[in-house]
Amino acid sequence: MPDIRTGAAVLACATLFAATASAADPAPISDGVVKIGVLTDMSSIFSDIGGKGSVVAAQMAVDDFGGKVLGAPIQVVSADHQNKTDVAATLARGWFDNQKVDVIQDALPSSVALAVSNLGKLKHKIVIASGAGTTRLSNEDCSPYTIQYSYDTYAFAANTVKALARRGDHSWYFLTVDYALGASLEKDGTEALSSVGGTLKGKARHPINSADLSSYLLQGQSSGAKVIGLANAGADTVNAIKTAADFGINTAGKQKLAGLHMFISDIHSLGLQAAQGMTLTTSFYWDRDDATRAWSQRFFDKTGRMPTLVHAGVYSSTTHYLKAIQAARTDDSDAVLARMRETPVNDFFAKNGTIRADGLMVHDMYLVEVKRPQESKRPWDYYKIKSVIPASEAFRPLSASTCPLVRK
Numbered sequence: 225m226p227d228i229r230t231g232a233a234v235l236a237c238a239t240l241f242a243a244t245a246s247a248a249d250p251a252p253i254s255d256g257v258v259k260i261g262v263l264t265d266m267s268s269i270f271s272d273i274g275g276k277g278s279v280v281a282a283q284m285a286v287d288d289f290g291g292k293v294l295g296a297p298i299q300v301v302s303a304d305h306q307n308k309t310d311v312a313a314t315l316a317r318g319w320f321d322n323q324k325v326d327v328i329q330d331a332l333p334s335s336v337a338l339a340v341s342n343l344g345k346l347k348h349k350i351v352i353a354s355g356a357g358t359t360r361l362s363n364e365d366c367s368p369y370t371i372q373y374s375y376d377t378y379a380f381a382a383n384t385v386k387a388l389a390r391r392g393d394h395s396w397y398f399l400t401v402d403y404a405l406g407a408s409l410e411k412d413g414t415e416a417l418s419s420v421g422g423t424l425k426g427k428a429r430h431p432i433n434s435a436d437l438s439s440y441l442l443q444g445q446s447s448g449a450k451v452i453g454l455a456n457a458g459a460d461t462v463n464a465i466k467t468a469a470d471f472g473i474n475t476a477g478k479q480k481l482a483g484l485h486m487f488i489s490d491i492h493s494l495g496l497q498a499a500q501g502m503t504l505t506t507s508f509y510w511d512r513d514d515a516t517r518a519w520s521q522r523f524f525d526k527t528g529r530m531p532t533l534v535h536a537g538v539y540s541s542t543t544h545y546l547k548a549i550q551a552a553r554t555d556d557s558d559a560v561l562a563r564m565r566e567t568p569v570n571d572f573f574a575k576n577g578t579i580r581a582d583g584l585m586v587h588d589m590y591l592v593e594v595k596r597p598q599e600s601k602r603p604w605d606y607y608k609i610k611s612v613i614p615a616s617e618a619f620r621p622l623s624a625s626t627c628p629l630v631r632k
Contacts, residue, residue, distance in 0.1 A: 262344035268307035269459035285542035334358035359606035366627035374537030397449035401456035409455035540573035582627035
């Protein structure tokens with residue numbers, strides 16, 4: 225007859241071993257789910273740039289990944305911050321504290337991204353600013369938990385200003401929206417202009433979501449500058465270009481408009497008749513190659529619109545994040561961020577993209593010119609790619625970063 229006491233002892237040892245092993249090797253996914261929060265503007269002036277399209281892009285990335293990582297389900301949640309920083313901060317805090325959101329995506333515009341980035345730093349939670357451009361995110365306000373993924377204002381403004389100045393358009397007037405993004409665009413554009421020997425003829429700042437920009441544009445027109453640089457975004461940029469057409473700017477040949485923060489959604493809203501001939505910098509164009517066309521057609525089938533660079537960036541960065549969880553075998557923020565930084569980004573959005581110590585993901589950018597109506601062959605056929613700007617030239621060098629995370 226077996227010894228009952230011996231069997232009990234064996235069972236107790238087995239139970240203790242299992243408990244010890246479980247404590248030493250906890251479940252790789254905290255809370256049993258990976259939760260991605262898309263925080264964006266769905267009802268105000270940036271809704272076409274990010275908005276519901278960013279939610280669709282994140283969900284596409286999750287679906288393409290298989291809906292699970294390390295055996296745990298992946299969930300996308302979303303919220304409209306209504307372009308209000310206080311609302312965004314409240315939503316983000318609730319997500320981190322109560323809903324166990326692991327990463328916040330999009331975070332446009334810049335004012336929202338700065339607030340959410342600070343909160344992510346406090347909570348040790350990842351923030352991927354796919355939709356925010358201010359260089360403060362990777363300079364004085366950088367965070368070890370924030371990645372600025374799709375672009376920054378230096379890449380947009382400096383490359384556009386330098387390209388036009390080298391063609392002879394070397395005197396500028398800046399029309400700037402009065403918040404973090406506009407200040408960044410104006411600063412980066414002014415410094416770029418100075419670096420190539422250009423002249424600043426003047427500048428003016430307008431409130432966000434301005435109904436009437438006439439007086440500001442008339443000041444720019446009377447300045448005699450060859451170029452009026454639009455250091456604003458979304459509906460403000462569209463409004464400025466439409467108003468400028470009423471004054472003959474960009475059509476009469478004496479002055480040009482340059483959008484320092486423009487997206488394909490802006491061109492679509494304007495139409496080629498109003499936007500033709502404008503030069504701008506972008507990190508993504510749906511019709512660049514077979515890979516961009518294939519993904520963009522899938523996005524179009526779901527939304528009825530071609531993606532902006534923000535939408536493409538949300539998909540790419542979400543995929544990069546999920547791959548990092550898989551490689552790290554955990555969703556711990558520090559471990560995942562380490563994997564994201566050490567792994568190049570290679571997909572339809574970026575080739576050999578890298579995340580620097582300051583949190584900026586650097587990749588090639590594209591200088592494009594808006595087509596004339598007769599040059600466009602089909603809907604959304606809006607850009608001519610004039611040149612590829614290598615990552616090493618497109619962004620401010622790491623040596624010039626003021627981010628305290630960068631070792632000098």
